[in-house]
Amino acid sequence: EAGVTQSPRYAVLQEGQAVSFWCDPISGHDTLYWYQQPRDQGPQLLVYFRDEAVIDNSQLPSDRFSAVRPKGTNSTLKIQSAKQGDTATYLCASSFGLGAGEQYFGPGTRLTVL
């Protein structure tokens, strides 16, 4: 069974540029999460979906970040105007079922903003 896949694996931008990250969750998983992991820190939740609905986006910097999951399967996270402080690894995870359950992570996209 395929795990969570993400692309691209790496991105390097100048400040002010836009970038999109793509995630394909494990087949059948109804919940999808995006986390930001700064260097030498733990992952921090940005947003998560149950099917196509946003459940919690309170930690998403809404002025520059957006995330969609239109058909309840794949998802895209976009940064409109990147800042140096956005330099981090962006992780996608998925899980199935109600309540706190096992989350499976993809390999992440390592973003560097110069």
Place this chain on the structure above:
Amino acid sequence: QQQVRQSSQSLTVWEGETAILNCSYENSAFDYFPWYQQFPGEGPALLIAIRSVSDKKEDGRFTIFFNKREKNLSLHIKDSQPGDSATYFCAASYQGGRALIFGTGTTVSVSP
């Protein structure tokens, strides 16, 4: 405010020793505590998890000890191997909430 704390940023043990990683939390509503293992350049991988109704969970060389009253838990890695060298994250969640709150991680180095 850090809701999940890992007391050591790094830990070095000899091959064959038991590595002990500590974690504490603040929110009494947390009831699910997974540990994730992360190698450089990879995403975190679920290693072992415990729910608050239990005080111990064992899976091979990995054991979680959980103390609900003290709001802390520990991960024991028995017979540590060089391949266990990685960063370990303690995380927490609660029923009705699905997102995980992670600690800052403990980097374990196992010397042969």
